[in-house]
Amino acid sequence: MQANKHICIITQSHLCRNPRVVKEARLLSRYYNVTIINNTYDAALSIEDEELIAGYNVKLISISQLQNKNIISFTDRLIKKMADWLVKFTGIQTHLALGYGADRFVSAALKLNADAYMGHQELGLYCGCRLLDDGKRVGFDFEDWYSADLLPDAISYRPVKLLRRLEKKALQKGICNITTSNILAVELAGVCNCPEPTVVYNVFNKRDDLLQANKTYEQPLKLFWFSQTIGRGRGLEQFIKLSTAVNHSLEIHLLGNVDADFRSELIGITPAQHQLFFHGPVPDKQLADKIAGFDIGLALELATPPSRDLTITNKFFQYIQAGLPVIASNTRGQTEAFKKFKPGIMLSQHYSEYDGIQLSAWLSNQAELIAARERAIEAAQYYHWENQANQLLSAASRLLEAPFNQTKHAC
Template sequence: MDSVQSKTICLITPGHICSDPRIVKEAIAISDAGFHVHVIFTQYVAELIAFDQQILIENPKWTYNVLNWTGVSPISKAIKLFYGFKQKISRFLLPNRILSLNRNYSWQLKKAIAIKANLYIGHNIGALPVTVNAAKKNGVRCGFDAEDFHRNEITNDTYSPEVKLKCAIEDEFIPKLNYLSAASPLIAAQYQKLYSLSVTPILNVFPKIDRKISFNQQAPLKLFWFSQTIGPGRGLENIFDALKLILFDFEFHLVGKVSPIYKNDLLQKAGLTQQNKVIFHGTVSIQTIFEIASRCDIGLASEIPYPLNRNICLTNKIFTYIQCGLLVLASDTRAQLLFMKDHAQVGKIYRGVQDLSRLITYYHENRAELQTTKKASYELGQNSLNWEIESKKILTIIQDNVGK
């Protein structure tokens, strides 16, 4: 049997690698285990290209194919127009579900087939058809990592064109997979019910970091929240309503891309005239997210319970907070209720605006308990909820699918 070093694992995503820490962590773990990693991805946001490039520089053993369709350069503009035209044709003249979901499907499939990998792994539903069809063409196995419950990412409306499209893609391609993993136990359970297959939950945890938990005895509490985009539908409105009720000094640090209009709406909503209380850091690297988080006290996991995906997902927010030793205040979605029940030492569930304001005030007034909880959170990240442990699941799956 061929050695591990001679085997190639191809990971495919329709977007930026910097926007998906999960695929980056997976690729690093696979490469560290001795496999050759090849990544196929595309770029559509000019500001994120530098972050993609930094990841590639830090992982020189990887090979990759990347399609830039940001439209910034003449070449990328031509690519954007060409594949956009193909996508429109697929929607209106020659209905093609795959192109409707991933405008760069044909390019990604061509590159994936050419690499002749021993195993193909897709991330994000747009990569699912690429993964399955490339594996079929080359006569090898394939898997898919469901970071979300894709059919209900946007709405629960079964008549929605997007829901119908994603259901059709999942129904066609998931049964052809050799394995399926998911980012939360409840997402795994949903897919198991739909397809009667075994789904392995692999949590969105991070590698261990070495830090000392500082005791914030008197300084203003520092709250933290992050996402790719700072916008509606993420529970931020409830957070700012809660901040409006707080009478003491605090700092609220947010990371992510935000429009000036939405930023002003949030500040006005909370009645915050002193903008130094709320610090918007913009888009930063994963490493910088951890650096900012590590200087804070409380991490806010503000998921809303709709659509279904938001109710059953466990985002990387909670696990970032835990790895950085923050106290976690989490909204009462199904997934977060279950998680916090199992890990009550890291913080509390909040049920609405008044409850969130009350809990922030409580920890402001009870700094010793804040410190104890932060320490327990960090220790949980060091001892069990970390990528060093969780990555063993994906490595076992890969060994089972490409041979030992």
């Protein structure tokens, strides 16, 4: 590997809100110069971002700093709002609706003149496709299937047709593409008539210090779920209603930002025998220790939109690294990760009386919970970043070695 080579990662969010970008940047920085281009919206989160790359050979360039109350941030917000309006009411598929400062992303990326680029998220997808037109070496990380990752209320103001065109171009012409599950790789290849992207599971560093040898499960069991936002369409309402079938008391802990209406809705449907707790977001570096303080992880997902059915939630991988048994939704992506070790119980998409009976019996069985924990610890020895790092390094090497103006995948 050549230390003088320069790789630019393009994403549109805070680093502390995208652990996959952080893992990739840290790993690649051991062998190459790395620059990340992103957007920001919160000063405190920007401090977290800088802490995550401190001591690594990684430079961060923030294009649109929305936390700054100035003419630039005001203009960026106004342009994005107008672009959303155009998509919703005229059907115009403008790239300006994909995120803030889209054209400045392209300009900044070209100015860097990096040896290779890796596009993440929707702005990374757009910017990467523009860079392909300039003959740059570009790969794409399909963390999600962007055009198929929208809930019904979001589709009206999102440029879905544009996203589909960009995805097809990226998958057909991107030099080296990666994604997060085998089933998603197969689906993307089938829809876009392209080679299957390389799979790099969205796993985390091994944390053997969290996998204590012995643990008992006392009542009430503490169930845990987390995300940036506690919101609808994630399976929470359905699970809380299903928990009515569990007669003994449970504590259901949810971590993330939540609006008052949804908080009240969840409290209102929580069975009387259970308790519901809300936790505010914690810094990324504290999350693993926070997870380890609970008994069971909730890896809940609905099978719609399609991207949710095909990806594997980060939660699953983070729970097992903390030694937690997992209650997982039966999506195609999660089945792919779950079936090898079965570190818990999997619930069907459309809950039935049988699901309630099975869940109650499993939660009441100390021996089953201990066995599930042992399988979670076993899974943690397989699903960890050290095992996946070589896949990414190999992809980066092929990307950097490809000739300019390449029109087919090198991997």
